[in-house]
Amino acid sequence: MSIAAINSRNQFKGSIVAIHRAPVVSEIEVETPAGIVSAVVTTSSVERLPLRLGDEVLAVFKATEVLVAKLG
Known part of the structure; x- marks a missing residue:
């Protein structure tokens, strides 16, 4: 199956580097070019x-809120 x-x-897009069951x-x-992305999903x-x-895998996310913090 493909999307x-x-x-x-x-x-x-990335590959699974750890699964904490x-x-x-x-x-x-998931290790991606942008860094590690973590997802909490049901074990089933x-x-x-x-x-x-x-x-x-493809890590897909939808954010309803994004916060911006000034550095420095």
Whole structure:
């Protein structure tokens, strides 16, 4: 299965470098050109997809709020 199109512009292609499993939810770490992106997903989704270390994935996110902080 592949994604033909998606309406989200907020996405990073990368590979899974860590999976921290727990009974209900798991944390997936994806290494992207922009850095590590972490996602918390249900453990049943990890098993259903099935996600494994080294898998190439697309991290897609939608933000309803973005904060900006001045540095310096």
